Amino acid sequence: MSLLVKICGLSTSETLAAALDAGADMVGFVFFPPSPRHLSLETGRALGAQVGGRALKVALTVDADDATLEGIVEALAPDALQLHGRETLARLVAIRQRFGVSVMKAIAVERAADLAVLPAYAAVCDGILFDARAPKGASRPGGLGAPFDWRLLEGLDLDRPFMVSGGLTVDNVADAVRITRPGGVDVSSGVERATGVKDVDMIRNFIRAARATEELAVR
Numbered sequence: 001m002s003l004l005v006k007i008c009g010l011s012t013s014e015t016l017a018a019a020l021d022a023g024a025d026m027v028g029f030v031f032f033p034p035s036p037r038h039l040s041l042e043t044g045r046a047l048g049a050q051v052g053g054r055a056l057k058v059a060l061t062v063d064a065d066d067a068t069l070e071g072i073v074e075a076l077a078p079d080a081l082q083l084h085g086r087e088t089l090a091r092l093v094a095i096r097q098r099f100g101v102s103v104m105k106a107i108a109v110e111r112a113a114d115l116a117v118l119p120a121y122a123a124v125c126d127g128i129l130f131d132a133r134a135p136k137g138a139s140r141p142g143g144l145g146a147p148f149d150w151r152l153l154e155g156l157d158l159d160r161p162f163m164v165s166g167g168l169t170v171d172n173v174a175d176a177v178r179i180t181r182p183g184g185v186d187v188s189s190g191v192e193r194a195t196g197v198k199d200v201d202m203i204r205n206f207i208r209a210a211r212a213t214e215e216l217a218v219r
Helices: 013-021 041-051 066-076 089-099 112-124 173-180 200-211
Strands: 004-007 026-030 056-061 080-083 102-109 127-132 162-164 184-187 192-194
Touching (some): 013 041, 013 200, 041 056, 056 066, 080 089, 102 112
Parallel strands (some): 026 056, 056 080
16 A cells, blocks of 8 residues: 655645646645634635546544535535544534544553553544644644654554654654555655744655655555
8 A cells, every 4th residue: 555645734825736747645734823824715615626636635623513514515626624623523423524524633642651542533423633742732733743642643443543643753763664654655744944834845754754654655
């Protein structure tokens, strides 16, 4: 199975084009105002149209209500919703049924006990994304550019596709793939020259490095 490569937090036509031209399988767009990568619905609509079927479109949200999700789905027509909040199992099921879109739940990982929720989430989601737990007091979920201990996922037996995120860069993606053997990798800050500002060369180099690890991801 090929390793899926996702570039998340894209916000400009230029960087989106770089990701698509370099062969990204998934492109992510953030709809969460506290994030420096947050998009308006108008920008999301324009970037979504630019994708033109060349990659899967993923909308990242955090505890969004139905009205917010309706706007995102109408504007972007995402292939998947990536949920980073405290959504309950019932909420995940309701979102999946109401919007008819694949649901990927982000799991914050810091220690082994954080994985106890996996069986329940795997039963109702289409995929899982493992991310580093945000520092205490952070205004946004996610690792904010920091990796977690990938050894916590070593030998993981999960009946759903999963991706690894959090602090990935061109220099460490091979180690992340070798240890976790994921279905995909997801990068955002690791391809930025400043917070929220993607770099086209870093995007290209990351995708190239991730592709070179594909044989390590085969389970």
